[in-house]
Amino acid sequence: MQEKTSEITNIAFSFFSKNAITSLRNASFVSEHFKERNISIISLLIGIILNEECLATRAIVEMGIDRGELLKTLFNGKIVEVVGDTNNPRSFSLS
Numbered sequence: 471m472q473e474k475t476s477e478i479t480n481i482a483f484s485f486f487s488k489n490a491i492t493s494l495r496n497a498s499f500v501s502e503h504f505k506e507r508n509i510s511i512i513s514l515l516i517g518i519i520l521n522e523e524c525l526a527t528r529a530i531v532e533m534g535i536d537r538g539e540l541l542k543t544l545f546n547g548k549i550v551e552v553v554g555d556t557n558n559p560r561s562f563s564l565s
Contacts, residue, residue, distance in 0.1 A: 496520040
């Protein structure tokens, strides 16, 4: 049963762009930091903003918004470094 679920999830994520997968991965690290059970909208937004290659992030920068200040605001004034091992695969599930 677990293998079937994993296979379905892999198929679903195969349609996502590299940027979408990167943003989701970032969001999962942020979600862990916030000790969330599921990835929240705010964690997803932060995950997108942390992805420098993302069109949305580039649009934010082009609008003159300081990413660092925006992230500081989203983290309630705290400066947080979000790190993770990119070689360690993370599992995601769609619900």
